[in-house]
Amino acid sequence: MKRPVKRSSTRAVTVSVVRDIEALLEVWSVRSLVYMGEQDCPYQEEFDGNDLAGATHLIARVGKEPVGVMRIRWFADFAKIERVAIRQSHRSGEVSAALVKTSLDLAARKGYRRVLGHIQARLLKYWLRTANVRLRPDRPQFNFSGYDYIEIERDLIPPDGAIGLDTPAMVLLRPEGDWDRPGVLERSQTRSRAR
Numbered sequence: 001m002k003r004p005v006k007r008s009s010t011r012a013v014t015v016s017v018v019r020d021i022e023a024l025l026e027v028w029s030v031r032s033l034v035y036m037g038e039q040d041c042p043y044q045e046e047f048d049g050n051d052l053a054g055a056t057h058l059i060a061r062v063g064k065e066p067v068g069v070m071r072i073r074w075f076a077d078f079a080k081i082e083r084v085a086i087r088q089s090h091r092s093g094e095v096s097a098a099l100v101k102t103s104l105d106l107a108a109r110k111g112y113r114r115v116l117g118h119i120q121a122r123l124l125k126y127w128l129r130t131a132n133v134r135l136r137p138d139r140p141q142f143n144f145s146g147y148d149y150i151e152i153e154r155d156l157i158p159p160d161g162a163i164g165l166d167t168p169a170m171v172l173l174r175p176e177g178d179w180d181r182p183g184v185l186e187r188s189q190t191r192s193r194a195r
């Protein structure tokens, strides 16, 4: 999924699924700037052991420059959106809205019907506006890394063609989020079979 989200007099913003180590380094750079630099989060808390196991990262770029990131973790019946971080130079809504929308679209396409978020309590208005979420009732506030957190959720409607058990094999084999164009394994079909 590589989505042009903004055309302005300057340069377009694109949001992509992270698929290689270099892009992951860009994600970690933005998170270091924002969470460690701005919010004084200790390294061990920001890099919490959940970046590689079961997570998909999204990156927003202007040209080649990474300007915003977020992470989605996949559980049995819900997806959890996390670690949204926008470089100060690119705040104002557009980049973050594009990232959040891409994360929700990706989760819906994967067949998820529910998204969970643990958000900084002070940002509730932002989340209500940006992601059309609701506050989870009867869930306690908690805190970590110096901030109060609350739980939000939202329902998703998987689109036609959502990924499922009966998705054609060659579609399922395509790179995460890039299910609408032929992947490298389809091209391999023209090669003669190995014995």
Ligand SMILES: CC(C)(COP(=O)(O)OP(=O)(O)OC[C@H]1O[C@@H](n2cnc3c(N)ncnc32)[C@H](O)[C@@H]1OP(=O)(O)O)[C@@H](O)C(=O)NCCC(=O)NCCS
Pocket: 034, 083, 084, 085, 086, 087, 090, 091, 092, 093, 094, 095, 096, 097, 118, 119, 120, 122, 123, 125, 126
């Ligand atoms: C939260 C964030 C992703 C939003 O980015 P954005 O959409 O480009 O928008 P802005 O930063 O301009 O802020 C959006 C809203 O959040 C509010 N906000 C942002 N930072 C805030 C802060 N430190 N304290 C209180 N409110 C804050 C803004 O006041 C604004 O509210 P408004 O639109 O009602 O005026 C971005 O501010 C960011 O990266 N923050 C640091 C990382 C972070 O806290 N992530 C969220 C964890 S739940």
